[in-house]
Amino acid sequence: MERWSGFFDLGTSDKPQPVTVRVVMNKQPVRKPFRIRVKPFFLIPAHVISPFYRRIWGFFRSGQIESMGLNWTPTQTGTMIIPAYTNPTVIKAVAAHEMGHILGLGDAYGAFYRYYYAAPGTDAYMMHSNRQVQPQEIRMMIAAHKSGRMQYFPKSWQTGRFLTGLAQDIRQLCHQIRRLAGARKKPRP
Numbered sequence: 001m002e003r004w005s006g007f008f009d010l011g012t013s014d015k016p017q018p019v020t021v022r023v024v025m026n027k028q029p030v031r032k033p034f035r036i037r038v039k040p041f042f043l044i045p046a047h048v049i050s051p052f053y054r055r056i057w058g059f060f061r062s063g064q065i066e067s068m069g070l071n072w073t074p075t076q077t078g079t080m081i082i083p084a085y086t087n088p089t090v091i092k093a094v095a096a097h098e099m100g101h102i103l104g105l106g107d108a109y110g111a112f113y114r115y116y117y118a119a120p121g122t123d124a125y126m127m128h129s130n131r132q133v134q135p136q137e138i139r140m141m142i143a144a145h146k147s148g149r150m151q152y153f154p155k156s157w158q159t160g161r162f163l164t165g166l167a168q169d170i171r172q173l174c175h176q177i178r179r180l181a182g183a184r185k186k187p188r189p
């Protein structure tokens with residue numbers, strides 16, 4: 001949460017000067033606490049997920065494939081799932097990115113549900129590269145909490161890009177499964 005707080009130049013008409021943003025977790029009934037689960041396996045990357053029943057109608061509510069996993073509202077922020085990484089720098093960066101989903105933002109990088117299209121100009125964004133929260137992301141966070149709707153980065157469809165991305169994802173998944181299978185066999189004589 002500390003990465004989402006700080007001094008930001010929002011540049012909006014009602015806030016032309018840089019402002020200090022402080023993200024705090026309010027107690028009920030304003031906002032509910034959220035769960036963080038640490039999973040021992042690395043096959044599935046970190047994500048924020050809604051309970052199963054909420055996932056069914058997520059797509060119909062927003063028209064976004066992304067909401068079939070996380071059907072976000074300010075009071076139903078989902079559960080943060082983090083693989084059991086051992087590197088503290090990685091944990092901090094990943095948790096700060098996932099916090100963005102808890103705060104109501106979609107991904108900006110070329111994920112499967114974005115048809116492998118990275119939102120232009122977002123390379124340094126928290127929701128793209130886990131690097132640094134940008135003023136635009138703060139504006140989106142405020143918009144999400146004002147409207148009660150998750151804020152998504154623009155996406156675009158291109159068949160070639162989608163197929164290349166999909167093939168790469170499948171190759172990577174196969175590689176990870178082989179590695180896990182290999183690691184499991186080792187201890188046996």
Ligand SMILES: [Zn+2]
Pocket residue numbers: 047097098101106107
């Ligand atoms: Zn994400």
